[in-house]
Amino acid sequence: MIRVNPQLKKEIERYGDFNANQCFSCGTCTALCPMGLKILPREIFRFSLLGSEEKLKEAEDAIYSCLLCRMCEANCPQGVKISENIRILRTYFTERFFKI
Amino acid sequence: MNQKIAVLTLLSQNIQKRKSALPLPGFIHTRWAKGLGLKRGGETILYTGQMYQIVPYLLALQRRQRGIPSRFSEKLIRIILLINPVINVSFLGTIGAVKREERDYYFGVLKKIVAHLRQNGIEPGYLYEKELYAGTLAHDLGLERVFKEHTRRLLETFKKDGVKTIITVDPHSTDMLKRVYPKAVKGFDFEVKSYLELLVEKGAKGLKAKKDEEVVIHDSCVYARYLDVIEAPRRLLKRAGARIREPRFSGEITHCCGGPAESIFPEKAREVAKNRVDELTKEAKTIVTMCPICHLNLKEACGSGARVEDLALCV
Numbered sequence: 406m407i408r409v410n411p412q413l414k415k416e417i418e419r420y421g422d423f424n425a426n427q428c429f430s431c432g433t434c435t436a437l438c439p440m441g442l443k444i445l446p447r448e449i450f451r452f453s454l455l456g457s458e459e460k461l462k463e464a465e466d467a468i469y470s471c472l473l474c475r476m477c478e479a480n481c482p483q484g485v486k487i488s489e490n491i492r493i494l495r496t497y498f499t500e501r502f503f504k505i
Numbered sequence: 506m507n508q509k510i511a512v513l514t515l516l517s518q519n520i521q522k523r524k525s526a527l528p529l530p531g532f533i534h535t536r537w538a539k540g541l542g543l544k545r546g547g548e549t550i551l552y553t554g555q556m557y558q559i560v561p562y563l564l565a566l567q568r569r570q571r572g573i574p575s576r577f578s579e580k581l582i583r584i585i586l587l588i589n590p591v592i593n594v595s596f597l598g599t600i601g602a603v604k605r606e607e608r609d610y611y612f613g614v615l616k617k618i619v620a621h622l623r624q625n626g627i628e629p630g631y632l633y634e635k636e637l638y639a640g641t642l643a644h645d646l647g648l649e650r651v652f653k654e655h656t657r658r659l660l661e662t663f664k665k666d667g668v669k670t671i672i673t674v675d676p677h678s679t680d681m682l683k684r685v686y687p688k689a690v691k692g693f694d695f696e697v698k699s700y701l702e703l704l705v706e707k708g709a710k711g712l713k714a715k716k717d718e719e720v721v722i723h724d725s726c727v728y729a730r731y732l733d734v735i736e737a738p739r740r741l742l743k744r745a746g747a748r749i750r751e752p753r754f755s756g757e758i759t760h761c762c763g764g765p766a767e768s769i770f771p772e773k774a775r776e777v778a779k780n781r782v783d784e785l786t787k788e789a790k791t792i793v794t795m796c797p798i799c800h801l802n803l804k805e806a807c808g809s810g811a812r813v814e815d816l817a818l819c820v
C-alpha cells in the first residue's frame with residue numbers, strides 16, 4: 406500500500422522549476438546513466454508526482470548518487486530537466502528530512 | 506547517523522563558518538601565486554575558486570579516512586560534527602598527510618595558466634586571501650539556504666574590489682558564476698570567461714605540446730553539457746601541435762569521471778572512473794583533463810600504463 410500525499414508535488418515545486426511531469430517513461434535516461442541508478446530517474450519522478458513520500462524516501466540513495474552529469478538529459482526526448490529535478494529533490498530532502 | 510547526513514552537515518558547517526567546502530588557511534590556498542607578481546584585485550581577475558588548491562588536501566583527507574577502522578567511524582563522525590564549529594577539523598585531518606608532489610602538481614597547473622594568459626597579453630589580478638570558494642557542493646547537494654547565503658558573500662567580495670571580468674580555471678566554478686549566480690543573487694552582472702575560451706580568443710600564442718605524443722581528450726561533463734565548451738580545448742591542443750584522439754564518448758556525449766559522487770558514494774565514484782579510464786585508454790595512454798576533479802578521479806583509477814595530465818600542462 407502506498408500512502409499518498411497530494412500536496413507533495415506542490416511542496417517540491419516550492420524549491421524550483423520541477424518539470425518531471427513531462428516525463429513519459431521512455432527509459433532513455435536509464436539506458437544511458439553511467440551510475441546505473443537502481444531506482445531510475447523516471448521512477449523517482451513518478452513517486453514525486455503521485456505524492457508517495459515513503460517511496461521517495463526509499464529512493465534517497467539514488468537521488469544522492471546522481472552525478473548531475475546530464476548524459477540522460479542531453480538525450481531525453483521530452484526535454485525533462487533531469488539533473489535540475491534531482492537537485493530540487495535534494496533541496497526538499499535537506500529541508501524536510503535532514504533539517505540541515 | 507548515515508554518511509550522507511554527516512557529509513552534508515560537515516559541508517554546511519564549513520561553508521557557513523569558514524566559507525569553503527574544505528577550508529584551507531589563506532596562506533595555503535594563495536601559496537601557488539607566490540613570486541608570480543600578480544597584482545591584488547583589479548577589474549579583470551583570475552578566479553581559482555580554490556578548486557585546484559583543495560584537491561591535494563582532499564586526497565590527504567581520503568588517505569586518512571581509509572586508515573580509520575569502520576568500527577570507530579560512527580563515534581568519530583559524531584565527535585567531528587560536534588567540534589567542527591570550533592576547530593577546523595577538515596583541515597586538521599590533512600596535516601601530515603599531504604603529499605608534496607601532489608600539491609606541487611595542482612599548484613603548478615595554476616602557475617601555468619597564468620603563464621599562458623601572460624603570453625597572450627592578459628595580465629589578470631588575483632584576490633589572494635579574499636578569494637572565496639564558489640559554493641558548488643552546497644548548490645549541487647541541495648543545501649540551498651547555505652548556498653544562497655554564500656552567493657551574497659561572493660557578490661560582495663567582487664563588488665568591493667571593483668571586479669568587472671572574471672577569468673575562471675575550472676568548469677564547476679565557471680558554471681556557477683556564469684549560469685547559476687546571475688539567477689541566484691541580484692546584481693551578479695560580471696563577465697565570466699574560462700581561460701580556455703579566452704586563450705582561443707586571443708590567438709592561443711606560445712603553446713607547445715610534447716613532440717609526437719598522442720593524447721586522448723576527456724571532456725568535463727560540465728564544460729560539455731552545461732556550458733558548451735567543447736571546441737576551445739581542442740583548438741588549444743591542436744594549436745600546440747598535439748595529436749588528439751577522441752574516445753567513443755566525447756564532446757556532448759562525454760562520460761562523467763564519477764567525481765561528483767565522491768563525497769557520498771566513493772566506491773561507486775571509483776567504479777565510474779575505472780570504466781571511463783578503460784574507454785579513454787583504448788585511444789591513447791595520455792589522458793587530458795580540464796577539471797581538477799576529473800584529474801583527481803581518473804588518476805586514482807589509472808593503472809601504471811597510463812597517465813592523466815591537465816590541459817594547461819599539455820600545451
Ligand code: SF4
Nearest residue numbers: 428429431432434481
Ligand atoms: S529520457 Fe526523459 S522522458 Fe524518457 S524516461 Fe527519462 S526523463 Fe522520462
Ligand code: SF4
Nearest residue numbers: 438471472474475477
Ligand atoms: S545526470 Fe544523474 S541520472 Fe542522468 S545520466 Fe547523469 S548520473 Fe545518471
